[in-house]
Amino acid sequence: MFRNRGMRSWQIGRKSQKAIRSGLGFGWMFIAALGLVVSGCDLVEDFEVPGPMGPGTLGESGKSGKVVDTSAGNDGGRSRTMTSMRPSDGAQLSMVPARTQQTILIASFNIQAFGVKKVSDPVVVDRIVKILRLFDVVAIQEVRATDQTVLPQLVQMVNSQGAKYDFILGPRLGRTDSKEQYCYVYDTNRILSSPAASYTVNDTADLLHREPLVGRFATRVPAGYPPFTFSLMNIHTDPGEVKQELPVMHTVLHAVREYEWTMAREDDVLMMGDLNAAPSKFGNLAKVPGIYWVISDQPTNTRRTELYDNILFDRGPTNEFMGKAGVLDMATVFGITLEEALKVSDHNPIWAEFSIVEQSSAYSTPGSNAVIANQGVVYPAR
Template identity: 50%
Template sequence: MARKKASPPAKSRLFTIISLLGAILSSGGVGAYFNPDWPVIGPLVEKLAQRHAAAPSDGEVGSGKLVQAWRELTTESAAAPAPIETPSRDNAAPAQPASARRPGETLLIATFNIQVFGKSKLSKPGVMDVLVQAVRHFDVVAIQEVRASEDDILPRFVAAINADGSRYDFLIGPRLGRTVSTEQYAFVYDTASVACDTAASGTISDPADLLHREPFVAHFRARTQPPAREFSFWLVDTHTDPDEVKQEVDALADVFQFMRTADPREDDVILLGDLNASETQLGRLGQVPGITWVVSGAMTNTRRNKAYDNILFDRAATSEYTGRWGVFDLESAFGLTREQALEVSDHLPVWAEFHRAEATSRNDIADRVPGVQR
């Protein structure tokens, strides 16, 4: 309906799901792309180089004032904002605003399914204020469920984020889906903290049509001093179909394995998103040798009864992971009622913390690959 794919030749499962990565890695320019069916990511890609520092017309979004007003308007007795609680394991600790952290510390990477993120949400200042403030807590956010026929959703969102002087930017994928209702993935990232290689970004090719919404991939690196030691990584943004979870998480195992070998200079692959699966339902993805995931024993939806969202990576390769992670509780962070939080999304952001400097193993890999310049 929304998307047409060519029939593939008979190939191995791995090869049929993912192809053409080499093309993206060897090509340059914003239009570089994994999938031959889509020669360009979309009109917004042409605007990737633009910055979104201009103040939005509704300049108070992100200031917190609108959340306060929204609370007062929609609740009889507005609760005072509570400290941010983050259900977590190990030595996890509450998230702190990214802007409040000193440069050179750590990197917070998050995933957030912003349910039906389109013009309806943009038109609600209270909802936008929460979204803007939530994103500012993180260095990179992988977003799922941008649903709109308009192309101005992310530009307006990022303009609102940057209204406080922040320097976030975004990368957005094509509209994907089997019906007229399609979704886009996006990455929103703080350019003061990380750099995105827009030439190494794109949508995974899926000629065997295993996935409803093929993952959106981009390569990032932390900004560090000295730059040679920066932590770099692939982010693989994904959203499975709730009716074909088992087949799709199995297919994601192939995506993950492929991304690990996509570029010999890069050993860090972080797959994140709305998997519609808890840690016990990860199928072949959960059995990939060495793989680990952050969310375990915690609920990630706003109703707090499902563990749908997660962040996965190879525990040995991505030794930059500090062991800290959390589910960002919108209710306690912004003093919202459950109903108000549901207006923001039916999912909560999930985050994990990483060191900004590349671990030694990364250098070892680079040393093993002839011709690799670091």
């Protein structure tokens, strides 16, 4: 238990939450709960990160296309600072980097209202498949299908040319009849994942419409090299409740980071997805020590008018980041009209490039149980 003087404590409580992992040809379910007490920041909320359980289900490589590239222009994450770091405001139209033996591409894609209609449209689903094949891991938001065979159908199409993608699918979430699921699609030839280590954050106070889905991953590397291990936190804020949900995002991130360090000694935690907000609206999330977002000033919606989607992490421990990130503009990539691109989604995919090899942190040594305290927040570190 971590307690800071002058801070009120909140509990990652004992209410269990389930997440389902169903593979192509197999499936299983884990239900677990864990009670922890950690320190809060400015708010008193209850978020529970349950013990290991399995969301999800199964998932190729593709050619790159033109994107808006927001390559970072700061210190490359080699020095530890206690202030927020931001990527360079400079951007250019460039290609999604090819996946190499030294790097992986992690992406986020809100496939607006993905369901039977889109998977049944040969033109639309072909474009989605081509996008997924560009990346090693993709965090997907807005899976709306009640038919739970839709994701297996999509991944089978991704694998139709011999690839071996898998997916992890979370439970259906939402306060209304219109529910959504989070999903991870990943290339098993390059990425490993443990279904037992995937879980849905338990929001005991019901502060979020759709609680994040967390998944743990590791790269496949040659013998003798340490794999890059990382945890992804897939999030989609409710567009009608952004003002209520964004102020607690730093608390949710804190809870997940504490849990991931406690349970897996993992300090590379990436929050990614559709936040429905530009960094200027992040509030307390932007004040998290060392926080870094890869998209600074480029629109991420298909109409090119708003910055909604992002990937955030602490660049101190996560110095596997290669400094390259961007927005894949579907209309440009496919040479189609805006109206045609909108049939795929009202969001463009975003991505970031990382080393496949685990890097030692610049500010402490791997495996230590040190903590860094700043601005009233306690975080585990390497």
